[in-house]
Amino acid sequence: MKTIQAGMLVDRPVTEVVLDEAIQRGQVRQKSGLQATSVRFVEPCLAVSFIDGSGVLLPVQHYPEFDDFDVEDFANLKVGFSGTALCHEGKDLHVSIAGMISASKPLMDMAASVIASRNGRQSSAAKAEAARANGRKGGRPRKTDVTD
Incomplete structure (x- = not known):
């Protein structure tokens, strides 16, 4: 300390x-x-x-x-x-x-987990608009495999 x-x-x-x-x-x-x-x-x-x-x-x-x-x-x-x-x-x-x-490392790890969970649930106006736009296009685009 x-x-x-x-x-x-x-x-x-x-x-x-x-x-x-x-x-x-x-x-x-x-x-x-x-x-x-x-x-x-x-x-x-x-x-x-x-x-x-x-x-x-x-x-x-x-x-x-x-x-x-x-x-x-x-x-x-x-x-x-x-x-x-x-x-x-x-x-x-x-x-x-x-x-x-x-x-205390365990307490700080728990706090970080709680904060990450809370922040992940928050939705901004930009996130909401992006979700609506993706919905109009049929949902989130699928990931494509890039192979060389």
């Missing part, structure tokens, strides 16, 4: 405009889909639940961030950053849930 160092943010005064922009960014982020509501340790995994009632089990041995954790440390893990990260204040740990999921 990639570790990102936090940068220094320059303080700027909070005005109505800045506050409105921050609220708007938060609403967009909340609609983006990934919003965990809880985390609990179910040895040997972290069970992360999402706002729609779904969840995922992530085996902690795959994540070096949790190597020095004991059962009590896992009990103190909280969901933070608007449901996008797991946080432990005592250890100053903030881990992206999306990053943890993306580190």
